[in-house]
Amino acid sequence: MRGALVALCVLTRLAFVAAPAQATYGGLRLPFPPGRAYVVTQTPGAYQNCALTGGSHCVGNDIWAYDFGLHIGDQIAAAHSGTVIRYVAGFGIGSCDPAFRNDANYIVLDHGDGYSSIYWHISYGSASVAPGQYVAQGHPIADAGAAGIVCGNPGDHLHFAVEPTPAAGVSVQRSVQIRFDEAGEPAAGTAPVSANRSRLSATYVGGSEWVVLGNGERHPTTGLWRNSGWGSWTQPASRIGTFGPEPKQDQPSVLTGTNRVAQSQSVVSPGEVASYPFELIGPTAPGIYRVYLRPVIDGVAWMEDEGVFWLVDRR
Amino acid sequence: MRPIRRFVPFAAFVAAVIAVAALGAATLGAGALAATHGPVAPTGAYVSQTLGYEVQLPSGWRRSTTLSALVRNGTLKVGHEVFTIRSLADEAGVLGDPGPGAAWSYVGVVEQWRDPAGWSAMAWATDPLLAGWAQGQAVETAVLDGHVAAKVTNGPRFSVAYYVPDGGRMYVVGYKVDAPDWKPSVATEADLRAIVASFHITP
Numbered sequence: 001m002r003g004a005l006v007a008l009c010v011l012t013r014l015a016f017v018a019a020p021a022q023a024t025y026g027g028l029r030l031p032f033p034p035g036r037a038y039v040v041t042q043t044p045g046a047y048q049n050c051a052l053t054g055g056s057h058c059v060g061n062d063i064w065a066y067d068f069g070l071h072i073g074d075q076i077a078a079a080h081s082g083t084v085i086r087y088v089a090g091f092g093i094g095s096c097d098p099a100f101r102n103d104a105n106y107i108v109l110d111h112g113d114g115y116s117s118i119y120w121h122i123s124y125g126s127a128s129v130a131p132g133q134y135v136a137q138g139h140p141i142a143d144a145g146a147a148g149i150v151c152g153n154p155g156d157h158l159h160f161a162v163e164p165t166p167a168a169g170v171s172v173q174r175s176v177q178i179r180f181d182e183a184g185e186p187a188a189g190t191a192p193v194s195a196n197r198s199r200l201s202a203t204y205v206g207g208s209e210w211v212v213l214g215n216g217e218r219h220p221t222t223g224l225w226r227n228s229g230w231g232s233w234t235q236p237a238s239r240i241g242t243f244g245p246e247p248k249q250d251q252p253s254v255l256t257g258t259n260r261v262a263q264s265q266s267v268v269s270p271g272e273v274a275s276y277p278f279e280l281i282g283p284t285a286p287g288i289y290r291v292y293l294r295p296v297i298d299g300v301a302w303m304e305d306e307g308v309f310w311l312v313d314r315r
Numbered sequence: 316m317r318p319i320r321r322f323v324p325f326a327a328f329v330a331a332v333i334a335v336a337a338l339g340a341a342t343l344g345a346g347a348l349a350a351t352h353g354p355v356a357p358t359g360a361y362v363s364q365t366l367g368y369e370v371q372l373p374s375g376w377r378r379s380t381t382l383s384a385l386v387r388n389g390t391l392k393v394g395h396e397v398f399t400i401r402s403l404a405d406e407a408g409v410l411g412d413p414g415p416g417a418a419w420s421y422v423g424v425v426e427q428w429r430d431p432a433g434w435s436a437m438a439w440a441t442d443p444l445l446a447g448w449a450q451g452q453a454v455e456t457a458v459l460d461g462h463v464a465a466k467v468t469n470g471p472r473f474s475v476a477y478y479v480p481d482g483g484r485m486y487v488v489g490y491k492v493d494a495p496d497w498k499p500s501v502a503t504e505a506d507l508r509a510i511v512a513s514f515h516i517t518p
Contacts, residue, residue, distance in 0.1 A: 060417065088447035088471050092390050099384035101416045102424065102472055102491070103392070110450075124390065131448040168451030169469040171493040 082109030104148025138197025213282030
């Protein structure tokens with residue numbers, strides 16, 4: 001008897017171990033601009049007491065979908081980079097009536113990894129992307145709305161899900177479990193704050209040096225920053241500029257003779273690395289000199305200050 | 316989206332109307348069957364006074380009161396009518412799915428839109444705002460009911476849709492088989508093609 005029980009336990013455990021764990025799809029940011037917070041008005045059905053709530057995410061394709069309490073006109077941002085593969089934006093206010101199911105405005109972004117994100121109920125004519133367009137994470141997609149099947153008055157919200165990319169001739173598929181980088185799997189009633197990408201964002205990649213130079217001696221170097229926003233950087237506005245503490249914002253540096261260094265590429269798309277080549281020049285007087293540099297789109301905004309500097313030991 | 320609630324007395328009234336209509340259609344269907352000699356599915360004409368067209372419905376198909384809507388929703392669309400082979404009970408049982416729509420799988424649809432600018436069928440069918448867009452869709456010139464139409468295959472809203480202009484209005488006549496998981500066992504794409512092919516604008 002005891003042996004049979006042990007065997008049963010082992011078999012049960014083996015069966016449990018052998019069962020494939022469902023992978024949670026990650027790499028997502030909340031689908032609205034950084035700094036914004038919206039209430040989770042409905043979680044996936046797995047996190048509801050469906051017998052009690054009868055929520056619309058309890059059955060069918062949307063069992064892993066989230067509803068966020070965006071209102072008509074609130075901006076929706078791409079939760080993941082991707083290419084627009086489906087686009088409907090020609091309908092007005094919807095209804096709780098299932099007759100309006102085929103009149104929903106929505107956009108599908110193909111992530112290129114077998115999965116796509118889907119954004120439902122966008123406002124009439126509000127799409128800020130075009131069919132076939134590739135957009136970076138954080139890029140505005142459209143405004144929230146109330147087209148399609150929405151309940152309430154006006155019932156506006158964003159319905160968001162990730163699904164296996166549908167083949168041609170197949171509409172959206174069953175959603176998969178997801179988590180957001182900044183919020184995990186947010187609970188109903190919470191209002192997670194988006195840390196999605198902003199339009200202009202830079203991340204230092206490399207190039208900073210500590211150089212020993214003589215008077216007037218020149219040393220070529222290059223600063224590298226990745227475009228971590230959703231907008232492109234274009235010449236001539238995209239540069240790196242002098243910043244504090246040394247020399248000070250916009251002040252010419254004794255090490256470079258200028259207050260700006262030009263971007264070498266004409267356009268740097270989201271995710272690409274921009275290079276800024278320049279020369280360090282040994283000052284007249286001996287000493288330790290630094291030049292702090294920070295990416296800037298002149299006339300628009302400075303990007304992140306990561307305290308990056310080059311140091312010259314003038315001997 | 317919140318759970319779907321329907322007004323029960325209204326639903327009962329609608330069910331009664333449907334039952335009477337189904338009885339009439341069954342009688343018509345039996346007559347049509349008796350008059351045929353080959354394996355041709357019996358059909359019944361459905362005439363839409365409101366939207367101004369008629370289609371022939373193969374045996375078992377009916378107009379879905381639940382999925383049809385003859386109201387505007389803030390756009391140029393006047394209304395639409397949906398044809399299904401699902402029974403009322405079957406249809407009601409799958410209405411709760413908020414995804415692509417079990418109830419909307421394997422249905423024929425006729426929409427009427429206002430076309431005050433007099434767009435051509437091709438211009439309408441290829442305008443992303445008016446017709447939507449899907450990667451891989453195919454658009455070609457076609458003829459339906461004697462009208463020069465645009466046919467869109469694998470579009471964002473229909474598996475096949477014809478855009479048919481008619482003097483200040485645009486008909487969209489199509490069907491959906493794009494959620495194969497939800498196919499009713501007795502539905503066939505051939506039936507849907509036949510419904511679409513029978514489309515006729517009435518005077």
